[in-house]
Amino acid sequence: MSQELRAVAWTGNSLTLIDQTLLPHRDETVDVRDVDTLVDAIQRLVVRGAPAIGAAGAYGVALAILQGEREGWTGAEVRAAVARVRAARPTAVNLMVCVDRVMTRFAEGLDAVLAEAAAVQREDVEANRAMGAFGADWLLGRVGEDRPLRILTHCNTGALATAGWGTALGVIRELHARGRLEVVYADETRPLLQGSRLTAWELVQEGIPHYVQADGAAAGTILRGAVDAAIVGADRIAANGDTANKVGTVGVALACADAGIPFLVAAPTTTVDLATPDGDAIHIELRGEDEVLEWAGLRTAPAESRGHNPAFDVTPGRLVTGLVTERGVLEVASGELPGDHLK
DSSP: OOTTOOSEEEOSSSEEEEOTTTTTTOOOEEEEOSHHHHHHHHHTTSSOSHHHHHHHHHHHHHHHHHHHHHHTOOHHHHHHHHHHHHTSSSSOHHHHHHHHHHHTTGGGOHHHHHHHHHHHHHHHHHHHHHHHHHHHHHHHHHHOSSSOEEEEEESOOBGGGSSSSBSHHHHHHHHHHTTOEEEEEEEOOTTTTHIIIIIHHHHHHHTOOEEEEOGGGHHHHHHTTOOSEEEEOOSEEETTSOEEEETTHHHHHHHHHHHTOOEEEEOOGGGEETTSOSGGGSOOOBOOTHHHHEETTEEOSOTTOOOOOBSEEEEOGGGOSEEEETTEEEOGGGTOOGGGGOO
């Protein structure tokens, strides 16, 4: 896969998003020119992954300004539109952080807003590259350099989920580039099978050997010794090291703890939210019931059944062996805290 793959791209007067609801069967883009379309794209997971949503939100401020100019909005109406973008998905803190950052340039006008949004995107790619190197170095030093590694990952954390390169999948790509990767076990990942549709697609582009497995198979794969380490991303990291990621992650972490293998979380420092004290304070998004009651539009559960469909769960910090950021690796389970990388 080209290292220039961009899930989010600014064209000059609009935002182009790879439509991730259509992959791997159709590779199409959505041209976003207004706030309603962007909010819909974020909520429908056309664009998803905390860093990618953050980049989209950053450019969303510019979209609101341009739409306001076309439609004669007041400044207050433009700000209200930006607030809708900021609130489009509640769990991923990057969206809020990046929108707030760009809004510090709002009074300077469109050019300043676009410059700040471009900086958000550029810095995320740089952070991902650094994470890849730090994470690979740590794994090779901890697990051993005598043979290629077998890695399990959950959900999609590659170029599709970021401004480019990837977080957890960026570490995997770095291991592959060094010739130190044997195979990847990619959990299919509910909701919307983002592992089997998106992670597997990215791994195919890179020529990385992999298996796609059901989420329910992950613990058994780990406990039977088929995996050397697991590495995942995050949508929000609390001050105490508790981590919100796609639902099913905590089961992976528990299995790693029982097997005595590393469980790593790779995320930029923008995902660390010191205002959130612990996992109990993280809002968990609930998605529509039909995603678990139906399959391809066909009802699979009894008509009387209700669906419980949390998009995320929280992994306690005590289960996080290491937090990989662009500043290095913090050993959270050993007492280091995310705030240590923000000093």
